[in-house]
Structure formats: structure tokens, C-alpha cells
Amino acid sequence: MPDQFAAAAPDEAVKLALRRIDEANARGEGSNVEGLEFNEIVVNMGPQHPSTHGVLRLVVTLDGELVKDVIPVIGYLHRCKEKLAEKRTYFQYIPIVDRTEYVASMNCEWGYVMTVEKLAGIRPTRRAEFIRVITGELSRIASHLVAVGTFTADLAPLGTAMVFYMFRDREVILDLLEELSGARMMFNYFRFGGVRYDLPDGWVEKCRAFMKKMPKLIAEYEALVDDNAIFLQRCMGKGVITQQDVIDYGITGPNARASGVAHDLRRTRPYSVYPELDFEVCTESHGDIFDRYRVRMNELRESVKIIEQCLDMLPKGPVQVGSLRAPYVITPPPGSCYVGQENPRGEYGTYIESDGSRYPYRLKFRDPCFCNLQLFPKLLSGNKIADAVAISGSIDLVLGGIDR
């Protein structure tokens, strides 16, 4: 019988970490102190670790409390999304897209559906466009609440207070979306040429009432955190992403905007009805943990603004192109295109290549978290291990998207 308590053989990532230690020592850059047997240790953080918010594994080389090197290991949640697309019709694939970035599934569906629409030359109806913006922004609020809530839980001073407030209010949004689509998180709501259902009776009023309450709730969150000395100490000036990092690694979303890069696809590569709406791209200048938190809080306000405008402007009419009521088979002409969509975490892009058949020939997701995670070795090295936890929380990773 195999010994279940036997130490597992080191895998490639651990071997790499050990090799790097040896190389650093050989170069004379290691921190080996004469007479000490162990100076640097290699620690597996994850894949089951509360602060990684998913099955992310970081192979961390520690020198005392100091992080010397980080090797992220991903793939624990790989579900062959791109392979599955080869044998699913465009229509069958919509619910699978939900499950990539499951915290903001509305936005993921939107990105995929927009790409297919562009390929097939379908224009969604105007009412559907507004409903899409409303659901997308509701999803963004819910997602930012999860991001900030869990991140503040990682930082000791507040304990889980913030999480409870934020999840309480996120639940209201999930209820709204459930009423709309029938599902709480995996909505399967978008359709080519529109959305699946029209807004139910009284939904607009409910949504408007919650949006009216939202600014007060945001002020409540900020009152909890913004003046908290311990929170500020742990956030200010830590984990700085420079603008050069943004350029080099393709960082997008709130993480880029916190570094003063006003890159927001809703403005820079406008889609849907965003050009008609009045909102600001929130930026901060330092690029540290605190600024990333501030950008998310400000974006909550902007999203509320957008939703209120959409509710006011909501036109009458069908929510789906009539001829596409049951688009079970859709065959875009041969060709390829890439459409990026501003997900709560950054640029969520879908590249589809069609050969004119019912199935996508090649489907590729460009996931924002995948690109942001690439910066981790650079971002975490040189910090204390406790700060590394705070920094990784502030980047806001969703492993479903990274591993696909």
C-alpha cells in the first residue's frame, strides 16, 4: 500500500525554485550565512489557501519573512474551455462562457456574444443594448464588492466585517439578476441579437430603488475602511505597479487605472451604447494597493450612474432580433475577429475563427487575470510575506478565468 504521508516528489515549479536558489548562491547573490543550514525555504502557498481566492498555487521562496521569489502555478481549474468549443455550436457554448470568470459572468457572456455578432453581422436591438449595459454594470458592482470584500478580509484590521456588508448588498444584485434570468450566478442570459427575456414587471422600480440606496452603502463601506490607520499602513505605497509594468505586461482594468493609465475599453474601444452614456474613467496615480482599492470604490459610483441613466433612457421594443428567436444553429461566414470587453478585472477578449460551419474553428479567450497574474513574481518579490497576501488580494484574481 502506498504511504499516503510520504512527502510528494517536487514538481517542476518547486525544482525551478530550488534551482534558482542554487544559481543565486553560485553567483554569490544568495543570502546564505556561514554556519546556517537553512536560510531560504521554499513554501507552497496554495493551491488551497484562503488568501489566494481560488486554486492558485504560489511557490514562494522565503528568506525569513522576506519573499525572494515567486513562481505561480496555475491550471488546477482548467476545464478545457477552448477545446470544448470545437464540438459545441455557437449557441450551445454560451453557458460555458459563464463559467470562465464566474464572478462576473454577465460580462463574459457579453464579450463572447459580441464577438459572434460581429462575425455574423448581427446588430442587437436597441432595448437589448440597454438591458445589456444594465446587467453588465450590475455584474461589475457585484464583482467589485466581492473583490474589495475578500481583500479587506485578508487584511487583519477589519476581520470579516466588510465582507458581510458587501456580500449582503451583493445578494440584492444577485436577486435582481435572478429575477431577470432565472439563475443566481450562471445566467445564460445573453443571446445573439439581444437577450433571453425582457425585464419582468416591476424590475425597473426595484433596480432604481437599490441604485438610490447604493451611494449611501458605498459611503458606509468607506467609513469602515478609509480612515482605518492599520488599513492605510498596510496599503499605502505597497505593491506598486508602474506604468512601464502596465505597458510591458498588458495589465488592464482597475489595476492599470490605479497606475494612472486611463485605459477603459468602454471609452477607448467603445461598444454597445457606452458612447451615449455619461461616466468617467476612474484613475489614481500611485498604483499601490490603496489606489487599486480606491479605483474600485469610485467605479462602483460610476456604475450606479450608468445604470440610472440606462433606466431613464430604456427604450421600448423587442429584446431580440425577431428572426433570431430560436438561433440554435448560427453559422457565421468564414473569417476571424477579436473583440475586447471591459470586464470588472480588465480586458476580457474573445478571438473566434470561423470556417463557416456550426462550430467555432478556434476560440481563444484573452483573460485579464491571466495577464495580471504574470506580474506576480515581479510584484511580490522583495515584500514581506504578509504584504504579499495583501498585494495578491488587491490584484483581484479569479481562477476560473485564468485556468479556463
Add this chain to the structure above:
Amino acid sequence: MALEISTNPMAIGAIAARLTEEFGADLHDVHVQQPDTVVASCDRARLRDLAQRLKGDPEVGYETLNWVAGIDRITAFESVYHVYSWKTNTYLELHVEVPRATPEVDSVVAVWPAADWHERESWDMMGITYLGHPDLRRILLKDDFVGHPLRKDYVDLVENHPNA
């Protein structure tokens, strides 16, 4: 350093014309995909050099690599690079054909650091070897996985998943 996104960019047609003029010897099949993407292809032998020059171009300057994808075209593979120009707020989609017999192409990590993981993913899924990549390991699949699943001729066998 201030990173400004151009609000009054060059027209995409003008960019395509400039690319043809400046890099015409290496860039083939330059055409515009509305609204903001130039699609082109290049020879794999010229890729790294071209990437360096595309990045350094004073007027367009494709400084950020957005993603890399491998595509199986049955007769050959293709490595697609999607890059972004901050100066003009436009994209370039660069297709590089990689023969099936020797699926190798130069790595562009030295030019665009973001290529690191994307090339690893492309190797993992499509089996395209990126020469000169600092750390070409599997990224999404297990270290001991056999085969490259996004190839159209991949057959999923139990033997491909040792220790699963």
C-alpha cells in the same frame, strides 16, 4: 512618465499604409479589419527582428502584447500575436505560419515581456516551440501530460493522463 492614450488617433487606413511603406519587405497581406485592427502576416525567420522594429516605431509603436494564440491549420500551424499601440489606440494582429514538420518559431519574450505565459500556453496547447523562451514549461496542463490537446489530430487516450 505620463502614459496618454491618444484621443485623436491616426485613421486606421493611414496606419495600414504606413506599415506597408515602412515594413513592406517583411509584412505581407496587410489589410484593415474595421474599426481599429490591422491584420498582417510575416515570415517566421523575420519575426523577432520585425517585432523589435514594430515596437520601436516612433509613430505607431506597438508596445504592449495583448495575447498570443496558436491555431492549427491542418497543413501548418499559425502563431497569432495581438499587439496594442498606445500612441494610436489601435491593434495589430500578426499571423506567423509555422510548418507542421518543425513547429518552431522565435520567442518574442525579449521584445514583449508579456509573451512569456502566452507562449507557454501556446506550447502547452498547440505544441509550438518558442525558441529562446526562458522557461518553456507546460502552464495549464500537468507537467507529465502527453500531447497537445488543441491540435486537430489530438486523440484523448487514458495513457495521456499519467497519475491522474
